[in-house]
Amino acid sequence: MRKSYAGSKIIQKADMLRKHNLYPFFRAIEASDGSTVTISGKKQVMIGSNNYLGLTHHPEVQEAAIKAIEKYGTGCTGSRFLNGNLNLHEELEEKLARYLGHEQAIVFSTGMQTNLGTLSAICGPKDCMLFDSENHASILDASRLAFGTTFKFKHNDMDSLEEQLEANCSRFQRTIIVADGVFSMTGDILNLPKVIELAKKYDAFVYVDDAHGLGVMGNKGRGTMDHFGLADQVDFNMGTFSKSFASIGGVMSGTKENMDYVKHSARSFMFSASMPPSAVATVSACLDVIEKDDTIHENLWENVRFMREGFKEIGFYTYESKTPIIPIFIGDDLKAMQVTNYLMEQGVFCTPVITPAVPKGEALIRTSYMASHKKEDLQYVLDVFKRAKKEMEIPSIMH
Ligand SMILES: Cc1ncc(COP(=O)(O)O)c(C=O)c1O
Incomplete structure (x- = not known):
């Protein structure tokens, strides 16, 4: 008899996440202006893309x-x-x-x-x-x-x-x-x-x-x-x-x-x-x-500075990144999924990075910034992360 793929570890993991409503992949975007997207009729600030210069909608x-x-x-x-x-x-x-x-x-x-x-x-x-x-x-x-x-x-x-x-x-x-x-x-x-x-x-x-x-x-x-x-x-x-x-x-x-x-x-x-x-x-x-247009890179680096300092002030560990990719250390895989879910419910789109993409115990939320992000949207993201840190006890150091 042919062996089915359904019993494989990867499917078991996906099913477990779906069962707990924590599956963070294949979210269907219904509309986008680059720095914000609409999912299930709700606007989200996009901090999970690689559209660094925001040029998809130029x-x-x-x-x-x-x-x-x-x-x-x-x-x-x-x-x-x-x-x-x-x-x-x-x-x-x-x-x-x-x-x-x-x-x-x-x-x-x-x-x-x-x-x-x-x-x-x-x-x-x-x-x-x-x-x-x-x-x-x-x-x-x-x-x-x-x-x-x-x-x-x-x-x-x-x-x-x-x-x-x-x-x-x-x-x-x-x-x-x-x-x-x-x-x-x-x-x-x-x-x-x-x-x-x-x-x-x-x-x-x-x-x-x-x-x-x-x-x-x-x-x-x-x-x-x-x-x-x-x-x-x-x-x-x-x-x-x-x-x-x-x-x-x-x-x-x-x-x-x-x-x-x-x-x-x-x-x-x-x-x-x-x-x-x-x-x-x-x-x-x-x-x-x-x-x-020099303002594209000026805006990008200003947004990156704003977010890097904002996350530091709240007390997240951000791996000293010097690029528009700012990772937020979470630690546990399941917690990274829960935090992603929390952020999504509050209108912030970002992606968890879990094992095997990172070593066990080093799960993170990958966030990234665009030249086209508006300051008020970025401030909103920081406010949501601040609440998440408190409510979900996200660590300030990597351990
Ligand atoms: C470092 C790196 N190399 C290569 C690729 C592949 O690029 P593409 O998406 O154009 O196939 C990616 C995309 O995620 C990447 O991050």
């Missing part, structure tokens, strides 16, 4: 997407290799290369595909990758797909990275250090200067997944490598358009030579349909808007 961005649909239709119906390559894709790649300060950029259909395709292409059977233990799931999956060998180093721990380099890299043809630029759950920033110093010492390549840094960090959001003034030292820089760039898609950038290799060997690029015209035009319009 009039110029929306207009560009509509015009692209009118000119090119709704989809490309094929891979860039074959029938799915528009002049729009090539123009965007040139624009992105200039913006990032790299020789060449390639756009993929999602960020996940960018990591899967590039890493599996560049880490062959004689190569190895050294992998930060808190890297995103798409990098973990890419390491499973690649024929090379993977070694983990402790999160953002440069001694641990050097130990792994020392122990392993001489046995392989190529070594690639792979890490997020801004880590997605806790918002901490990669120690890129030290990574590059070690990469030079051990003759390794540097691969940065800057999904949460692109659009946010550095001058006009050029990313983590720009934040440190090290764009020319990063060999492979990955970004996604599903966060600051208000759409869907991904970008890989680096030297012409390396990008030409990726373009002709990344299977998720070659064997999957290209980004739709409206998405390409959206990203291009976001770049134009960022270029001419």
